[in-house]
Amino acid sequence: MSSNNRPLSPHLDVYKLPLSAMLSVVHRGTGAFLTMGTIVLVWWLMALAGGEEAFMSAQEFLGSFFGRLILFGWSFALFFHLANGIRHLIWDAGYCFEKAEVEKSSFVVLGVSGFLTFVVWGLAFSFTVGA
Amino acid sequence: MSLRSPLGQAKGLGSAKEGLHHWWAQRVTAVALIPLTIWFAFKVAVLSQSDYQTVLDCIGSPWSAALIVSLIFAAFYHAALGMQVIYEDYVGNKAVRIAAIMGTNLLMFLFGAAAIIAVVRIALGG
Numbered sequence: 001m002s003s004n005n006r007p008l009s010p011h012l013d014v015y016k017l018p019l020s021a022m023l024s025v026v027h028r029g030t031g032a033f034l035t036m037g038t039i040v041l042v043w044w045l046m047a048l049a050g051g052e053e054a055f056m057s058a059q060e061f062l063g064s065f066f067g068r069l070i071l072f073g074w075s076f077a078l079f080f081h082l083a084n085g086i087r088h089l090i091w092d093a094g095y096c097f098e099k100a101e102v103e104k105s106s107f108v109v110l111g112v113s114g115f116l117t118f119v120v121w122g123l124a125f126s127f128t129v130g131a
Numbered sequence: 132m133s134l135r136s137p138l139g140q141a142k143g144l145g146s147a148k149e150g151l152h153h154w155w156a157q158r159v160t161a162v163a164l165i166p167l168t169i170w171f172a173f174k175v176a177v178l179s180q181s182d183y184q185t186v187l188d189c190i191g192s193p194w195s196a197a198l199i200v201s202l203i204f205a206a207f208y209h210a211a212l213g214m215q216v217i218y219e220d221y222v223g224n225k226a227v228r229i230a231a232i233m234g235t236n237l238l239m240f241l242f243g244a245a246a247i248i249a250v251v252r253i254a255l256g257g
């Protein structure tokens with residue numbers, strides 16, 4: 001048997017990563033980023049439990065440009081990890097493994113995460129409880 | 132009859148036979164986090180401009196507090212499991228790897244406990 005035609009591992013320095021591979025890397029990246037983001041959640045809940053003064057200074061920071069930038073990144077990471085995570089669960093169940101389906105679902109994941117980020121920020125700016 | 136080589140047996144190589152629990156727990160927490168994160172993200176969004184008392188009431192209501200405690204438990208457990216996989220894949224040095232996994236687990240437990248205590252305190256109006 002000739003060994004010439006056997007499949008090779010991709011040579012990473014000349015290999016163009018397909019979208020699905022990039023999303024796989026981003027899934028891990030967003031996972032690690034969200035893990036760090038849990039610290040913000042803990043800090044926010046602690047501030048809320050700590051009384052009005054602590055809460056207002058936390059809100060002031062989160063409402064600043066830098067705070068909003070972190071929250072924006074975090075919300076997109078959250079929705080991406082959520083949408084791609086659902087795709088992983090579908091794969092775990094044994095569905096949608098064909099190349100064309102994976103290609104298509106990659107775009108669905110990006111679209112859904114962008115859409116949810118847009119909706120949640122739109123809601124944050126347009127609707128307020130108790131105002 | 133074992134198919135494993137005597138050397139492999141002596142060195143204790145092979146499956147640890149406890150990987151399934153890790154894999155399964157990652158999926159169970161993932162499923163739990165689907166509704167919990169969507170709910171929490173939208174809840175926080177509509178509370179982003181609210182005053183202190185409104186946020187306090189909305190976060191501290193019994194159902195809301197119960198859902199947030201569930202969210203925290205699932206999210207921190209899921210995060211600890213996920214970070215463990217990342218360390219196992221990329222950290223070659225065994226001592227550093229074990230220290231990173233252990234450190235992350237302990238930190239996640241501490242942060243989770245702190246967040247849950249904060250929510251309980253809000254819910255009980257302390």
